[in-house]
Amino acid sequence: MTQKRAKGRFIKTKVLEKSEKISAALKAYWKERRNQPTDEKCDISHICEGNRIFNLSALANNLECKTCKETLSFKNVVKEKKDGLHSTFVIKCIKCEMLNQVSSGNIHLVNNDQTQAHCHLKKKIHNDITTNVVLGTLNAGIGCTELNKLLMCLDIPEVNFNLFKKYEKEVGPVIEAAARRSCGKAAADERKLVLNQLDELAKEM
Template structure:
């Protein structure tokens, strides 16, 4: 029969554990209850992952604290809101702790995807490959509804122009066409 040395064991959370293991866990619990280390608290954490499409001039204009007019940093982003490929970042100022909103570009309208004709899935695949936030299908459809009538009108104008040009060419060369037919 196997003999167990019980003098090095103690019951912890209903199970037998080595005294050294329990002592280490209790030390860790006590250390976490103490006031946190200043260096750990002040180390900024960023919520951004992946790449973004931005207008550098617009971002540079927007990354100024609305209260103390100091330059803000991407390291102090508290929240990110995406609208297609337009981003709104809420940043906390180092100096006065004021929250300021910063836009990634002037325009909220992302019509390049619709104009390219590639479609939502193709655009999503490209965005995923370069580790960008993905455009939702609802957002894509909204842009498509906004830009669709404009594209359709431009196509109709182009067709009208082509038809008028064709008519003028037929009128100019009516004698040649009559002879050939």
């Protein structure tokens, strides 16, 4: 049985070919959907294709021109920069023609003291959306490959494997700490139950 190496692991050739066919079919499907005529007046698919994940509160606060306070519109997007599932859009103000950066969500600083010593994070600024998705992915017991399959079906840009691992280093120690606390609590509860049973047994004797 022949095997090939894909994304850092060995996989059966038939399984890999099937996965590639499904991936190609999904890409062709979404490409055909985008090329279909639409009644919408605005078309920015040449700048940012597909769907995105937004934090509505952050988006509402960011959709304002930094210069003239005019409300910005995604009709005037001129550029998009992606960082995992987080996007930063460059939107032109129709009033003063100022270029504004609009983020799809919030960002946070990563404190190395909260992570293990060997988990050095080169980039200290992470975004909330990708962090939460990676946390949910690990909590569900799946990895980057399974996540990207889901994102592909949703027509959302995939997450790079190396980027996924970088965010995994942030949330991994948090999950381990929570697991240790849970195990410690379970052990304490079990010890308390055993002691109570011993007390009851001593009374009966």
